[in-house]
Amino acid sequence: MPFLILNLFGVLDAKRSGEDAVKSYAMNSGCSYSIIRPGRLVGGPYTNLDLATLFQVEGGASNGVTVQSGDALLGDCKRDVCAEAVLQCLENRECEDVVFSMHRFRASSATASMTAGVSAAAAAAIFLSYPARMERDHHHDVQYSISRETIQQHTTSNNNIMTAWSSSLLDSNYWLRSNIPTKCEAVNNKKMDTVNNNKTFASNTPATVYGEEEESNSANGRINYYYKRMNPNDVDRTSLMESHAIFGPLWGEGLIERYHVYKRINTNNEHPQIVLQSPRELTVVDLKVGKKLNGHDGIIHGGIISLLFDEAMGWAYECLQQQDQIDSSGMIIVTANLTVNFRAPFLAGSEAVIRVYHNETKGRKIYFSARLESKDGRVVFAEASSLFVLARKDKLRMKER
Numbered sequence: 219m220p221f222l223i224l225n226l227f228g229v230l231d232a233k234r235s236g237e238d239a240v241k242s243y244a245m246n247s248g249c250s251y252s253i254i255r256p257g258r259l260v261g262g263p264y265t266n267l268d269l270a271t272l273f274q275v276e277g278g279a280s281n282g283v284t285v286q287s288g289d290a291l292l293g294d295c296k297r298d299v300c301a302e303a304v305l306q307c308l309e310n311r312e313c314e315d316v317v318f319s320m321h322r323f324r325a326s327s328a329t330a331s332m333t334a335g336v337s338a339a340a341a342a343a344i345f346l347s348y349p350a351r352m353e354r355d356h357h358h359d360v361q362y363s364i365s366r367e368t369i370q371q372h373t374t375s376n377n378n379i380m381t382a383w384s385s386s387l388l389d390s391n392y393w394l395r396s397n398i399p400t401k402c403e404a405v406n407n408k409k410m411d412t413v414n415n416n417k418t419f420a421s422n423t424p425a426t427v428y429g430e431e432e433e434s435n436s437a438n439g440r441i442n443y444y445y446k447r448m449n450p451n452d453v454d455r456t457s458l459m460e461s462h463a464i465f466g467p468l469w470g471e472g473l474i475e476r477y478h479v480y481k482r483i484n485t486n487n488e489h490p491q492i493v494l495q496s497p498r499e500l501t502v503v504d505l506k507v508g509k510k511l512n513g514h515d516g517i518i519h520g521g522i523i524s525l526l527f528d529e530a531m532g533w534a535y536e537c538l539q540q541q542d543q544i545d546s547s548g549m550i551i552v553t554a555n556l557t558v559n560f561r562a563p564f565l566a567g568s569e570a571v572i573r574v575y576h577n578e579t580k581g582r583k584i585y586f587s588a589r590l591e592s593k594d595g596r597v598v599f600a601e602a603s604s605l606f607v608l609a610r611k612d613k614l615r616m617k618e619r
């Protein structure tokens with residue numbers, strides 16, 4: 219169909235600027251995005267004013283889909299399938315930073331397809347492997363399935379699935395920052411759901427994770443907190459990529475494959491005085507190591523673990539500086555001392571988290587402690603304590619000479 223007709227009233231221009239807004243938000247906040255370009259929406263619930271709504275175009279029984287990168291597809295897309303696709307994207311790492319279009323399966327289609335009458339869940343499972351293949355040249359054996367029960371955890375009715383879809387357009391931030399809820403109340407416009415993730419980092423930890431914990435000293439017995447992904451754009455990325463040990467030479471497949479730093483933010487509007495717990499958890503790093511960083515066969519080298527700790531504590535200082543409003547102009551934070559106790563072998567190819575705590579500040583000296591543990595917190599691989607010292611930059615340079 220000619221572009222001029224498709225773009226009547228500037229519809230495509232508006233969609234493009236919406237996509238650009240989502241991408242730039244993701245870029246600036248350090249989170250990922252998925253953009254789905256469905257065909258004309260058909261099937262209930264009929265939420266917009268168009269001919270398909272006027273004539274209640276149902277779209278048939280088939281929920282099969284065809285998926286392709288870019289804009290090549292033309293056709294209808296059922297609303298429930300589309301909504302499910304949104305949910306699938308939220309749950310699957312393969313969908314991070316992908317753009318794809320989707321329409322109803324037609325027998326003549328040469329791309330990904332499903333036969334008539336299959337469930338929307340199965341269709342979505344197929345579609346998931348496609349964006350990965352199309353735009354990221356990912357492994358071909360991506361397997362994924364989602365049960366109706368999982369969707370029910372997200373949504374209380376078909377109508378809410380649609381709410382999920384529309385709110386993702388209206389407020390992408392909501393979906394980008396929401397966790398896979400283990401407990402989720404009705405998804406309803408911008409109202410936040412209650413997520414109690416029991417301190418567990420899901421494998422596809424999103425930009426922000428919400429939680430709640432007991433606090434014995436507090437007036438109301440609880441601290442509300444959330445983790446916000448620290449924005450790598452805040453540091454000079456070019457120099458990071460080129461010469462930083464983790465994000466440069468040690469970054470990539472088989473090496474350090476993920477190192478996402480989250481800062482913890484405690485909130486309590488009613489009792490702001492209780493926001494500091496002791497020791498104060500400052501950062502959590504969600505990380506994955508590959509299989510080429512070993513000492514003994516299959517076991518990650520202790521030196522690498524020390525490096526992961528050192529880095530995590532450096533970022534923790536960034537948080538401390540913000541929280542305690544430390545003026546460190548002209549100064550640089552350096553590790554003076556780092557002690558690591560290795561408690562259990564940290565196996566190659568593992569995912570884990572590092573939790574960093576602030577223990578004490580004495581003038582220029584800052585004491586941290588940290589734990590490298592499994593995501594569910596059941597296995598502690600290593601513990602560390604450190605002294606960081608704020609040193610004058612010019613003094614450090616003098617020492618270099």
Ligand SMILES: CCCCCCCCCCCCCC(=O)SCCNC(=O)CCNC(=O)[C@H](O)C(C)(C)COP(=O)(O)OP(=O)(O)OC[C@H]1O[C@@H](n2cnc3c(N)ncnc32)[C@H](O)[C@@H]1OP(=O)(O)O
Pocket residue numbers: 448449450452453528529531532533536551552553554555582583605607608609610614
């Ligand atoms: C959003 C984006 C965020 C991005 C974040 C990016 C993060 C990147 C993170 C990267 C992270 C990577 C980080 C890295 O890897 S940094 C690289 C590794 N570290 C270094 O290169 C540091 C080298 N050392 C020095 O430059 C000096 O020795 C320092 C600066 C540390 C102290 O020399 P300075 O002349 O300034 O001070 P001072 O000697 O008067 O000492 C001051 C006080 O400290 C106490 N002391 C000193 N040393 C020790 C010790 N070993 N154990 C116990 N105590 C020690 C000392 O007794 C004294 O205490 P007090 O007498 O006052 O009580």
